[in-house]
Amino acid sequence: GIRDSVNGLVGSEMCIRDSGRCSGLVETPKQTETWVSGLNRKERWILPANLHKLAAAAARKAYAPYSGFPVGAAILTTDGRIFSGCNIENAALPEGWCAETTAISQMIMDGGGRIAEIAVVALKADQCPPCGGCLQRIFEFGAGSAKVHLCNAEGIVETCKLRDLLPRHFVKSGRPSV
Numbered sequence: 001g002i003r004d005s006v007n008g009l010v011g012s013e014m015c016i017r018d019s020g021r022c023s024g025l026v027e028t029p030k031q032t033e034t035w036v037s038g039l040n041r042k043e044r045w046i047l048p049a050n051l052h053k054l055a056a057a058a059a060r061k062a063y064a065p066y067s068g069f070p071v072g073a074a075i076l077t078t079d080g081r082i083f084s085g086c087n088i089e090n091a092a093l094p095e096g097w098c099a100e101t102t103a104i105s106q107m108i109m110d111g112g113g114r115i116a117e118i119a120v121v122a123l124k125a126d127q128c129p130p131c132g133g134c135l136q137r138i139f140e141f142g143a144g145s146a147k148v149h150l151c152n153a154e155g156i157v158e159t160c161k162l163r164d165l166l167p168r169h170f171v172k173s174g175r176p177s178v
């Protein structure tokens, strides 16, 4: 169930449930918290600010020796799971990929899911809107209403709806449904 999947989080992600062992995470639920159905009141504190912190932690793992531009992303799924990722570059420059893509791959390898929110942080930029390819990937596993938190190293700078960043995602019919 949901409780098991949250309990199953590993490493830094476990901090989301156990704030006592992880300083720095925001513990007070605010109105901006995402309602994760099935979680009790005490567990409803997967806050955007914590998504930012996980994205920033992921960015610190970035392999970005060519651009010197570390990026991190953290996904909250509609069933309350959290996944993070960093950009991974390559000496064959076009073969590198973005932080959002790594985070999505973690979600897929945990059995998939739907993206409710995603935080993206570039440690060296004021904000980092996902690139066009990543917006399309986020849309594949989200909806137009999914929240995209644009962050800098300190916190969330702006929260957008996915549909505002990608008004016309690709669909084979040419007619987006959302």
Ligand code: THU
Pocket (backbone or CB within 6 Å): 064, 067, 069, 071, 072, 086, 087, 088, 089, 096, 097, 098, 099, 100, 120, 128, 129, 130, 131, 134
């Ligand atoms: N990058 C991301 O990881 N996410 C984005 O949304 C934009 C760009 C990475 C790709 C590359 O490793 C570095 O940032 C510089 O372009």
